[in-house]
Amino acid sequence: MDQTKRPLHIPPEFAMYAEKHGLFDMYKQLIEQLIINRPEDPIAFLVDLLNRDTLDVPQIMILGPPAAGKRSISKMVATKLRCTHLTPENLVQEADPKLRDQIEDLMAKKATVPTEMWVSALKERMKMFDCVKKGWVLEGFPQTREQALALQELGIYPKHCVVLDAPDTVLIERAAGKRVDPKTGDVYHTTFEWPSSAEIQGRLEEGKGQNEPEMVEKLVEYHRHSDAIGRCFASSIKVINADQPKADVFSQALAFLQSQPRSNSPQTPRIVLLGPTGSGKGVQASLLANKYNIVKVSCGQLIKQAITQETKAGLAAKPYVEKDRMMPDGIVLNILKERLCQLDCQTRGWVLSGYPRTREQAEQLGKAGLAPNRVFFLEVPNDSVIERLTQRATDPVTGERYHMLYNPPPTQEVKARLDRHPQDQEEAVRKRLAQYHAYVEEISDYYLDAQHVIADQDPHTVFECLESMTVKPLPKRY
């Protein structure tokens, strides 16, 4: 390969393929497992790992003080994410019989169970098929920093760690009402979570150790260790306030669990901004392009450029624009493809605003190899849109743009000579809004990974929101 005669040309399909399949993260996990397990035959081990296809399973730890609701939240998470639910109790029950007897002995004598026993029981349990295939939710373990460090030494670490936190008084109050169903192990509460069936009600018994002095003791012990354990899992921890209704806690926990950790994989942003007219697509696109040095592609502007430059596609598009009718998809797609396939767009990335407008256009964009990896819907209520658009005007003399509410003209003189764009009339705006709402449903169905952003705020706030969603990896959908 010669730099001059035959320069190295890396086709962009490589980058898209790598991004689509998450190759970087996959390799990262493979190498991590390799380092942790250190097998004799690394290739066979890697092949086995890939065949098992378990690199994406959830590995969650849920910690918190007693009576914080760990059991309920863990069960809900386990059912939602379809993974196994591990607690210290069922770890003991499902452990090797010899080990189990030892542990039960020690627990009966109220002596501390040594860390090695816990850890070996956990290791054995995690090697079992269902943990490997489906992932695990570990509740209420580790309880001391020593246990946490022992787990880490073995290479068992959670991808997400949820800590439920609540003030002590709330917990003590809650503990008084706690009831346990001995058959299923579900936890109910006299005030907050009373079971509906009378049969379960009859079976319920009080949880052990729930009276006040015992609770105080347990809380003291928890607080002694909680900080230390938290520092062990600092990279993947999130503290959720448990003093809320269960549904709220669960939704917050789920939102956290769906987020993926920041990945170091290099990626070129291909962003599509969709939204009704006046939602600020152009503004956001400019901000994104400036900050991240990506190419700003505006569909409307491209068409106008093509028409003025009288390219082949421009000439084809001209009659439609003159008659102010919708253009056939083919012409628009050609113009866009021409621009987006150029080298600077491919290497730096692009942000596209105002396209696609229908599901077919979206499908064709995908087929042309230009599928976006971030799609944002800027949502603004209709009244806001009308307010934003009908109030804006330009000063013909200086060329400055003003808005009656957000950026009023400085003097009366300027205000008198302001001119408004005919397209900013309310009728025209309403027509465009109706057009937008006609197609937004089907496009959101097509782009399942799209994120909806409330755009009814200050542009910089919206920009920060978009930024964070661009830079962070897409949350997993359950």
Added chain:
Amino acid sequence: MAAVLPQQSNAGTYTFASQPRAVKQRKKYRDPLQQTEVGEEDATGMYGNIMYDRRIVRGNTYAQHTLPAHAQPDPIEIQRQQENRRRAIARKRAKDQLRPRSPDPVEGRKHIDVQTELYLEELSDRVEEADVECQTDAFLDRPPSPLFIQAKTGVDIATQIIEGDLFDFDVEVKPILEVIVGKTVEQSLLEVMEEEELANLRQQQRAFEELRNAELVEQQRLEEQERRHREEKERRMKQQREVLRKEKETAEKIAARAFAQSYLADLVPSVFGTLSDNGYFYDPVERDVEQGFLPWLMEQVEDQLERNQHGRMVLDGMLREVVAKRIELYRKLEEMAPSQGPGSHSASAIFGDKLSGELAATATTTESEEGEKPAEEAAEQPPATEGTEEAGEAPEQTPADEEAPAADE
């Protein structure tokens, strides 16, 4: 059957249901030449005059015996016939009875029938039968018409020509002969010329053929050359295509490798980063300090503090004892000398103050001890192994603390 042709109906005339046609006559002999085909119409049938046709009824018809309209005989007719029959039988019977018979024979005699005609006839029961057959002749083809030889008409006449009458052979024959010979010679000359011409033609043809062959050979040679060139070109092109393909593949491989290298450039650092974030890599010295040294240190500190505690407790005890003994002594002194006056009172009062002061002092020392220990505990938060030990200690200490003030009081 002639086809029924619909006729135009004019006003006044009536139409036939079927077209009237002449009745055909059948020939006597079968025409051997005519092929018999079913349904063929005999367009030129023989027609006969119906006036002379025997099949047609002549005369008036009202006296004719016609067949009854329907095949079934009239029941009246049947009845009448039956009656007639019956009457005929009855008549015959009556007649038989009325017939004069010869009287019965006398006894011993028999009547014999005798023929009295002129010629005797043999009568027998058995009726002589004779079968006679008669057969019409088989259908004869129409015999061929006899040859028609016309009767001779005309008169026979003969005549005779003698030699020398008509022509003289030797004179007449010469010109004919000349002409014949001349023609023959001419013909043969022509033939010879033709032959020569043919030979010339053939020679020319041969020459031409040779030229042509030569050219053909040349052409084939050129063709061969062309074919070889083409094949060579094809081969070279294929080779070149192979080379290009290999080059493209190589370029792609290199591109892939370069891409992979750049894409995964950050892989190993990020792997190690993640692992160390998650605590898989840890500083062994730090770990050892945390897990080995600090617990030992805490234990030693605890021991020391316990020892201090014990020491103080012992000292407290001793002081208490001493103070108690002194109180006893002074009380006894007071009892012994109650009149000593306010001096001793004040002394005892001062002593009492001193006592309470000492008690307070011991109390404060123990309190300051307690103040120290929780401070130390708060300073050293993560002694994990001490969790259980300290838990054991804390309740131990609190009863110890509770004991001391209780004992003091």
